[in-house]
Amino acid sequence: MLTDLALVTKVAIFRDHRAFEELVRKYQSPVRRFLLNLTSGDEALSDDLAQDTFLKAWQHIGQFSGKASIQTWLMRIAYNNFYDHQRRHREQTVSIDGTVSAAVMAVKAGTPSATTAMDVRRALSILGEAERTCITLQMIDGLPIEEISQITSIPPNTVKSHLRRGKEKLKNFLKQNGYDR
């Protein structure tokens, strides 16, 4: 199995479709999961954005400098895609008081994992957009603050502030809804 850097080199120089497909298969799960959390469970939208992410990665693979990991680079493209989509459509997925409109909670019902996913998205919906992004990247994707800063282009200290505020809100939410029992 080739390393990520070797695969990227094959794609950038030889436009190797098989090498790129290997990258897609390896990173489709974290990228789609990240977008699924950002879009509050909208599977169709998150898959569209994820597909667009990999398409842009293919077109601009020559711009990957190798300073960060390929996953960080892909997540950054995904985040920019999501942000551009939000600006274009200006969809209100969260109302002022923090509740989520039923239309975007498109989670398959009837399974324990679906219930957990619904709980997580309901919890994330009370956060502001920047807080939700930072919390998702740290608590779900397990990324350090430096990588979160690279993905979102938010300064590290601001990322820490978003994380601190987001965690406070989540802790209160979980306690109010009985998750600490």
Next chain:
Amino acid sequence: MTDNTQQPTADDLLLEQFFKPCSSEQLADDGFSRRVMTHIAETDARRARRLSWQWTAACLCVALVVFTLTGGWYAIVAGIVGVLTTMPTTTAQLIHLMACGAVLTTLVASELVRREHLTLS
């Protein structure tokens, strides 16, 4: 997943436990990678066709410029004038000339229709 070196508090552990199922969740591919690669192949094919048309147009422009600079238009006009001055005068010769023109026009038209059909398909 705390971002400092202090011992995690009970609240931090609560958050970690809450997000733990999602952090280990792996999304099945379900044909996603195949759809991405198909989309890339289609995009590359469209780009190749566009570049091909642009290259053809560029070469045509260069050819027209060279043709003009080397007096090609003068040669064509001189040729037409020469044909007209030695025009056939009998009916048979005129019919022969019109038949050749009709065949040539039909060939060009059928080629254009064939190319249009290929483009649409």
